[in-house]
Amino acid sequence: DRIKLVINHVYDFVSEKEILQQADNATAANRALHDGTRAGNDFLGWVNLPSSVTEDLIRDIEDTATALRSRCEAVVVVGIGGSYLGAKAVIDVLSSSFDWLQHERKDPVILYAGNNIGEDYLHELTSYLEKRQFGIINISKSGTTTEPAIAFRLLKDLLVAKVGGEEARKRIVAITDASKGALRTLATTEGYKTFVIPDDVGGRYSVLTPVGLLPIAVAGINIRELNKGATEMEKACGADTPFEVNLPAIYAAIRNELYRRGKKIEILANYNPKLHYFAEWWKQLYGESEGKDGKGIFPAAVDFTTDLHSMGQWIQEGERTIFETVLSVKEPKAHVTIPQDDTDLDGLNYLKGKRVDEVNKMAELGTLIAHVDGGVPNILIEIPKLSEYYIGQLIYFFEKACGISGYMLDVNPFNQPGVEAYKRNMFALLEKPGYEAETQAIKKRL
Ligand code: PA5
Secondary structure, three states: OOOOOOOOOOOOOHHHHHHHOOHHHHHHHHHHHHHHOOOOOOOOOOHHHHHHOHHHHHHHHHHHHHHHHHHOOOEEEOHHHOOHHHHHHHHHEEEOOOOHHOOOOOOEEEEEEEOOHHHHHHHHHHHHHHHEEEEEEEEEEEOOHHHHHHHHHHHHHHHHHHOHHHHHHHHHEEEOOOOOOOHHHHHHOOOOOOEEEOOOHHHOOOOHHHHHHHHHHOOOOOOHHHHHHHHHHHOOOOOOOOOHHHHHHHHHHHHHHHHHOOOOOOEEEEEOHHHHHHHHHHHHHHHHHHOEEEEEEEEEEEOOOOOHHHHHHHHHHHOEEEEEEEEOOOOOOOOOOOOOOOOOOOOOOHHHOEEEEHHHHHHHHHHHHHHHOOOOOOOEEEOOOOOHHHHHHHHHHHHHHHHHHHHHHOOOOOOOHHHHHHHHHHHOOOOOOOOHHHHHHHHHHO
């Protein structure tokens, strides 16, 4: 069983024939990801990653997770961008929304740091951790990113002060490049357990490496099933898969065709709040991969029905430069029905006995029709249920589609030169050694 792509609601805007005209282009882009014949071909390690994950690696990750789980009530994932979003996305989708409030927890609570430079955030986090048994997974591919480096320095100091150097060493894991970067040097010097981020896998494509798998396993989620789902999708969109059955290629072709027709913004909508961070992961994947050379669809996201009471107005009647991609979950885990009330003061008895999800599904269908009527093309991705297996499929689906889509747009989907601009200015303003000339130049502009 697989996730499905429902595309009949784009036909009011682009015809099947027009989509098929993109088929050759999309198929060639898909093939190039396998052959390594286009830009960024040194970052294609993710393409065959799910099927090549070894039993040894999975076991090493599971054993490390078990060790952290036995020692820690809380584990802090330190990382930014691709070094935390995948883990947070999967953990949020597959955990109970209120688990973190339980005192008697089966799984350690997973917290995040190094994804901002908020002083209050770090203060509040360290205050919370002072009273907890905690561990740290420090993730940085380059090993030199400022945000996680600051957070790690603070958290490591706290941990060593709390439990001593020897115990702290058992609770810290570093995930970084095999040999380069300050984090590798630090981990070797301190003797931390480490995992390697493969050279040919960029941050935003790294969720199925130890970057995502270790925190996900620590949270008590089955990483074998996650990888199995990803492997299933990898096989379903190989180099020779015909366009008509290649879901990532179809999605990439449609979004590029819509973009050519002036639909500059893609809104990823969900009707299940657990998917909020999955959309954040998706935004990073597509934003960083496609937004360059003056081109690229702007990836936005909404949680419905919550945002139907805010952004819904804009989507229905604002500038017609948007299309919508809906993550539709067929079957919720739980079963909650709306009770009968004899007084019916709230007028809700017409819904009595219905599942909450039946109402949600009608909101979804009603919104879809309203938005299509309002001029918003709709692509729907149907996910049978929120399980490790289908989330694995969905992750690989979006990664593959992103690579194809970037090549169709004629950009390098695997670099991010634009993220350096703010760093240069920040380092110049902070007078980082080596930035003397930049410091002088920027100060003149203040
Ligand atoms: O996708 C990317 O490459 C980026 O978002 C990185 O993941 C992010 O900048 C963090 O980099 P690093 O892992 O080197 O600290």
